[in-house]
Amino acid sequence: MAVSRKKSAALTILLGTLLIGTGCGSMSSHKNVDLGLAHINSHEYEEAAECFEAAKAAGENDRLLYRASGILNRNLGQYDEAIDDFLKSLAATSGIPGDMDFDTNFYLADTYMKLEKYDEAEKVYDAILALRKKDKDAYYMRGLTKLYSTDHDGAVVDFNKAMTLSPRNYDLRIMIYKALSASGYEEEAKEILQSCLNNTDPNMTNYEKGQISYYLGNNADAQSYLELARNERETEKAPVVLLLGQTGEKQGDFNYAISVYKTFLAEDSDHPDIYNQLGLCQLNMGDYEGAVTSFEAGLALGNSDYSRALLMNEITAYEHAGNFAQAKTLMEKYRKAYPDDADAEREEIFLSTR
Template sequence: MLYRKMAKTIMLTAGLAMLCGCGPALKHGNVDSALLHIQNLEYDEARESLEAAEKAEEDVHLLSRAKGILYRNLGDYDNAVTEFLKSLASTDGIARDMDFDTNYYLADTYIKQGKYAEAIQVYDAILGLRKKEKDAYYMRGVAKLYSQDHDGATIDFNKAITISPKDYDLRIMIYKALSANGYEDEGAAILESCLNNVDPNMTNYEKGQISYYLGNNADAQSYLELARNERDAQKAPIVVLLGQTGEKQGDYNYAISVYKTFLAEDPNHPDIYNQLGLCQVKMGDYDNAVSSFEAGLSLGNSEYHQSLMLNEITAYEYAGNFAQAKTLMEKYRKAYPDDADAIREEIFLSTR
């Protein structure tokens, strides 16, 4: 199946999806600027760059893709779909990595619209060309869960695991998807099988992860403490999970100590500042929580910007500083206009 004709046609080409590509020498300077603005949540500036790209007649393949990403971030899913399809329609017949990426964006947008059948068709198209694309199997499984096709989802999850049997992050994502849709026991069985059939190369961190999600906090803590002391281990994800073992048991002092000790040596981790701030909120230490969230935001990492900003607003609310919370919420809503929960929160703050 081939997504190449604006919303009208799905073309069949030997049963495969032909995803589009672009040549190496096409103009796209304004499009590049727009994508950078989108990454920095500067949506007005992104629009201006895209308008300039249209006037300069820059490559429509790249331009439409960028417009689709902007619309998606703004919560305008109908226009996002239109632009992604327009991008995929402007093909030279060669499937490139960027075009697979565009299809993932398209499928995700369909899921946000609740159009699970359409999302599944996009993943079918991806898998028509890349038969060992574990992410497509996983995401198609999620879409099938949403559409109440539990058996189909199970088949796709098993295929993803077969392709990458030692990807324990994948198994954890499957566990989370199953749990969120009422199949927690099935998800737990997938994780338990990892520990029951122990891979001799499984790291202490991986054992700690599995134990944590199974609720075995003592085991998780033991494995993660061992992992934290290993010379070549990446410390940040270990520290986040180790702190969370304390949080799950209500031992926020332990978690705070874990986070602060790490940040004293390596302060460039917004995710750990975020966890630290959340613990401080739980302890009623709102001033220090705000400081932690602001320290995380100052690092300029777009991946954690949204959660840090929202948690900072929450800290100000708990502290009773509704004026500052309202000011920050206005900025947040501008950056994340598709957050429906934030709309309700903004209405609440307007009454304070």
């Protein structure tokens, strides 16, 4: 079933706010908003809400305040409230829309997607692309909305447009591969990756060749390319090591993967993603104590991009070890930091019975 392409009044309003806006407040006065955003980054949501109340009382900029409040509500899983906030932020835009307004629209569309309101999300991406006709991210995301609403053909058109706009972006092609595969279009997805290797790009790096080979399931080729990349002086080593270890994992050789990760971390320990992958390998090997140590080492680095996965995996390690009391304690901490995680809510109920 194709997604309806009719432009509703909501789209007209959205485009209008992007183009005109009403404006409100002074952009220079937003110290409480900034402090609130810092609290959100630290998962201190009650403190963030207090800052936003203070910002409202002080008459701080509405555009920034509503955007920040939307981010807070989104993190709390209060998606309807978040949508209302993002729309208010856009309505407070004055003059020509800037980067922040487009960023707010991406937040808005993503929130619609969390509610599975794919038609509404698509309209937001339509609005972005009406003003930024070469935004590959908007084409990719609009393609996702169409794919999720079973408009496969429309999704492919947008994915192709995104790839045309970014011809050497292999990460983008891998994301499209994953999306199509997850929706049941495995062979079509593989063709996208295979074409990367067939149309040999003279500038394609060994790491990129290794990436593509890995996702195509050619583990031996992937390993060869990644080993070459690991020994190249100019190549960033962390992503190479992460994928190289995973080639071993896919073949069930967890000892090889653990060796790859540990060797790298002994020289450069500032990589929470690699600690996380090491911990997962140790989990698979039944080394629950080692897994906990790895997850804790990753968490200690304080990188918010990985803290969610690391903490949940640490909980899993304690569960496997039979230490349900510690798992329950950490789950309470996790639920406070990530209240929007419905799966964790069910897991918390399970732990309460142990």
